[in-house]
Amino acid sequence: MAPSHVLKCCQKVFSWIPVVFIALVVGWSYYAYVVELCIFTIRNTGEKVVYLVIFHLSFIMFVWSYWKTIFSKPANPSKEFCLPKADKEQYEREERPEAQQEILKRVAQNLPLYTRTGTGAVRYCDRCQVIKPDRCHHCSACDMCVLKMDHHCP
Numbered sequence: 001m002a003p004s005h006v007l008k009c010c011q012k013v014f015s016w017i018p019v020v021f022i023a024l025v026v027g028w029s030y031y032a033y034v035v036e037l038c039i040f041t042i043r044n045t046g047e048k049v050v051y052l053v054i055f056h057l058s059f060i061m062f063v064w065s066y067w068k069t070i071f072s073k074p075a076n077p078s079k080e081f082c083l084p085k086a087d088k089e090q091y092e093r094e095e096r097p098e099a100q101q102e103i104l105k106r107v108a109q110n111l112p113l114y115t116r117t118g119t120g121a122v123r124y125c126d127r128c129q130v131i132k133p134d135r136c137h138h139c140s141a142c143d144m145c146v147l148k149m150d151h152h153c154p
Helices: 004-015 017-041 045-071 085-093 097-108
Strands: 136-139 144-147
Touching: 004 017, 017 045, 085 097
Parallel strands: none
Antiparallel strands: 136 144
């Protein structure tokens, strides 16, 4: 089996394949619309200007949004969702899931939580050791909890 750092490196490289593919499709689309349609096909200069201005405004908004999506760091749960040290130690010592849930319920009673598991339990991430707020999940690619479930790597 390959070392984990080699797997992480390969995962990082392969995660950029969709980004490169989208960039190539956008580049080809830009060429097809601007050069082939607007410059070579349309004869009326006024019509060319209108098409190019509208296209470039939309294109700039798309590229900006796509850039922000790729390079914005995902939000993490705030410190208020972390267990206090004493409660964390008690949680880790406890072997019964019911007792662990009681600890989580006690800590989470003043937190803004509405989403629970199917059994009504407080959602907790054992890897990050935080109570999961609403719309939060653990991203296996980033190895951290991510808010709003709107994040994807890269």
